[in-house]
Amino acid sequence: MTAQFKQNQQTHGAALLVRIKPRTSALVRFTIDGRPATAHIGDTILTALLLNQAHVRDFEFGGSQRAGFCLMGACQDCWVRLRSGPRVRACTALIEETMAICTEGRAV
Amino acid sequence: MTLPGPPANVRRTRVVIIGAGPAGVTAAATLARHGVTPIVIDEAAKPGGQIYRQPPDGAARPPREIYGFDAAKATRIHGLFKDLQSAAKIDYRSQTLVWNITRNEQRFRLDLLHNGVQATLDADKIILATGAVDRALPFPGWVLPGVFTLGAAQIALKSQGVAIGRRVALIGAGPLLPLLVNQYLAVGIKPVAALDVAPFIAKLRAFGGLAAQPATLLKGAYYTARAAALGCAITSNVRSIRALGDSRVTGLAYATADGKTHEIACDGIAASFGLRSESQLADLAGCRFEFDNASRQWQPLRDRVGRSSVSGVYIAGDGAAIGGADVAELAGEQAALALLDDGGTPTSVERRHTLDRALRRQSRFRRALESAYPFPAHLVANIPDGLIICRCEGITAGQLRDSIARRHPTDVNRLKAFSRLGMGRCQGRMCGHVGAELLAAHAGCGIVEAGRLRAQPPIKPIPLTSALATEVSS
Ligand SMILES: Cc1cc2nc3c(=O)[nH]c(=O)nc-3n(C[C@H](O)[C@H](O)[C@H](O)COP(=O)(O)OP(=O)(O)OC[C@H]3O[C@@H](n4cnc5c(N)ncnc54)[C@H](O)[C@@H]3O)c2cc1C
Numbered sequence: 001m002t003a004q005f006k007q008n009q010q011t012h013g014a015a016l017l018v019r020i021k022p023r024t025s026a027l028v029r030f031t032i033d034g035r036p037a038t039a040h041i042g043d044t045i046l047t048a049l050l051l052n053q054a055h056v057r058d059f060e061f062g063g064s065q066r067a068g069f070c071l072m073g074a075c076q077d078c079w080v081r082l083r084s085g086p087r088v089r090a091c092t093a094l095i096e097e098t099m100a101i102c103t104e105g106r107a108v
Numbered sequence: 109m110t111l112p113g114p115p116a117n118v119r120r121t122r123v124v125i126i127g128a129g130p131a132g133v134t135a136a137a138t139l140a141r142h143g144v145t146p147i148v149i150d151e152a153a154k155p156g157g158q159i160y161r162q163p164p165d166g167a168a169r170p171p172r173e174i175y176g177f178d179a180a181k182a183t184r185i186h187g188l189f190k191d192l193q194s195a196a197k198i199d200y201r202s203q204t205l206v207w208n209i210t211r212n213e214q215r216f217r218l219d220l221l222h223n224g225v226q227a228t229l230d231a232d233k234i235i236l237a238t239g240a241v242d243r244a245l246p247f248p249g250w251v252l253p254g255v256f257t258l259g260a261a262q263i264a265l266k267s268q269g270v271a272i273g274r275r276v277a278l279i280g281a282g283p284l285l286p287l288l289v290n291q292y293l294a295v296g297i298k299p300v301a302a303l304d305v306a307p308f309i310a311k312l313r314a315f316g317g318l319a320a321q322p323a324t325l326l327k328g329a330y331y332t333a334r335a336a337a338l339g340c341a342i343t344s345n346v347r348s349i350r351a352l353g354d355s356r357v358t359g360l361a362y363a364t365a366d367g368k369t370h371e372i373a374c375d376g377i378a379a380s381f382g383l384r385s386e387s388q389l390a391d392l393a394g395c396r397f398e399f400d401n402a403s404r405q406w407q408p409l410r411d412r413v414g415r416s417s418v419s420g421v422y423i424a425g426d427g428a429a430i431g432g433a434d435v436a437e438l439a440g441e442q443a444a445l446a447l448l449d450d451g452g453t454p455t456s457v458e459r460r461h462t463l464d465r466a467l468r469r470q471s472r473f474r475r476a477l478e479s480a481y482p483f484p485a486h487l488v489a490n491i492p493d494g495l496i497i498c499r500c501e502g503i504t505a506g507q508l509r510d511s512i513a514r515r516h517p518t519d520v521n522r523l524k525a526f527s528r529l530g531m532g533r534c535q536g537r538m539c540g541h542v543g544a545e546l547l548a549a550h551a552g553c554g555i556v557e558a559g560r561l562r563a564q565p566p567i568k569p570i571p572l573t574s575a576l577a578t579e580v581s582s
């Protein structure tokens with residue numbers, strides 16, 4: 001996992017968010033565009049993504065990427081698709097074990 | 109599925125409170141004390157609203173760490189709500205979005221979304237306690253990963269125990285800025301810049317009015333002084349800001365009042381400029397609005413005790429006008445008492461007078477606060493054509509100006525029809541007010557004539573699949 005994590009960091013940029021204190025809650029394993037990653041119970045999907053890389057999703061109207069903005073369900077700039085089908089708002093939905101998150105392509 | 113209710117003649121008045129922040133919680137407690145069992149709906153998973161937001165399970169920390177000076181108040185509000193719940197004095201529907209309100213003869217119909225399933229709920233009376241969102245204003249680089257609102261930078265700490273970076277720049281025009289500087293200092297992150305776009309002189313002039321709430325004034329002064337003592341003095345009167353970076357934020361450039369420009373390296377920026385009421389549901393319920401010059405925003409009309417212009421709809425807290433948490437508590441109780449009074453339930457005249465006096469004192473303070481932090485018109489005066497105004501669809505200032513010049517929209521709703529501004533997922537929450545500013549500047553009309561974006565259901569995105577399963581309870 002450590003090697004994979006390092007590779008994630010190299011190819012996808014270091015994390016955007018910083019934990020202020022180690023989390024003691026249980027570990028959650030999930031994937032970002034197929035790559036394995038970890039987070040903790042109590043993390044939102046946005047937190048889980050931005051502790052692993054520097055973006056939440058591709059912006060569908062241009063070549064850029066977005067990483068949320070308001071964190072309170074107002075700006076809607078953080079919708080992502082789950083491989084299982086549903087689309088979720090990353091700043092208000094919690095990460096779950098085995099979640100497969102797609103940050104590429106149009107989310108909504 | 110239809111849940112049969114009792115026949116109309118024996119049915120009791122159904123009161124629905126939307127929002128479980130300080131305003132909604134005190135409204136619920138007041139109704140419960142008078143024998144009314146309200147339904148309390150909130151989109152969030154736990155009660156508390158913005159200021160007393162509770163972290164999800166697994167991310168809990170001691171209240172003192174999360175809420176600082178406000179820990180005792182937060183614990184009291186959470187405890188009050190828990191007691192109401194365990195005594196079955198309220199019917200709490202968490203994680204439930206109200207995405208539309210329609211009038212249905214003498215009643216109201218609410219469209220709800222819970223766990224991806226739609227439902228409707230009929231109500232006789234409604235208390236709107238929907239709170240506020242950060243007032244965002246566009247600046248170059250504001251769509252880069254790593255740029256957030258001030259509120260977001262706080263939510264990250266409170267609810268997730270994460271910071272928006274290691275080298276963080278905080279920018280604002282309101283009391284949230286000194287508070288946030290202190291909250292970041294408290295977790296060991298010293299902001300690399302703390303910038304206020306309001307002039308310092310405005311604060312000095314407002315001092316007299318601010319003294320109407322000595323405790324709050326002192327708290328604000330303490331935060332500002334402590335930030336300075338810890339080497340993070342707030343720079344006032346910042347003229348322009350620009351986030352730097354290609355794929356994420358790497359720096360901030362800003363200009364100060366002396367005409368100098370500065371550039372610093374940073375990996376996170378939080379910037380927003382006061383708050384805006386979440387008033388879409390009031391709009392859909394048919395409430396009338398008026399423009400408030402001091403806060404430069406449209407507000408639903410209400411009388412001194414919280415009655416809107418629509419009979420049966422009451423409004424309290426930041427969702428009516430930005431007033432802060434203490435005002436929200438008082439206003440929630442006051443609106444609930446007005447509702448009870450209107451329905452013929454006796455309430456304490458003395459208590460109503462006490463609330464009225466307290467709220468009048470608060471409103472003097474609020475007016476002073478608004479003049480201490482005037483709307484930063486200079487930030488919207490020189491928006492370059494290439495700047496994205498609509499985050500949802502990437503519509504630029506130039507495209508908007510082009511629509512205005514070619515099609516002469518008479519108000520911001522026409523501008524929306526011509527340009528799509530405000531049609532995206534956020535429904536204009538982040539851009540509608542900016543569109544009105546651009547229109548007013550370009551067309552040479554006043555901001556009042558530029559109008560306000562009318563709310564459209566659904567007020568937040570609802571997944572298409574959720575339309576398949578519909579539950580009705582009336
Ligand atoms: C991000 C942010 C941070 C803030 N931090 C502070 C602070 O630290 N100190 C301070 O004094 N003030 C702060 N404020 C100001 C704050 O808004 C008030 O102090 C206080 O929270 C207002 O209380 P309220 O009950 O009016 O609304 P809120 O506390 O905002 O509660 C409104 C509730 O309504 C719910 N809601 C809204 N619309 C719907 C809907 N359509 N369907 C279902 N539920 C809905 C929301 O989920 C929310 O829980 C902050 C504001 C924001 C936006």
Ligand code: FES
Pocket residue numbers: 067068069070071072073074075076077078079089090091092
């Ligand atoms: S970050 Fe704004 S809605 Fe999620």
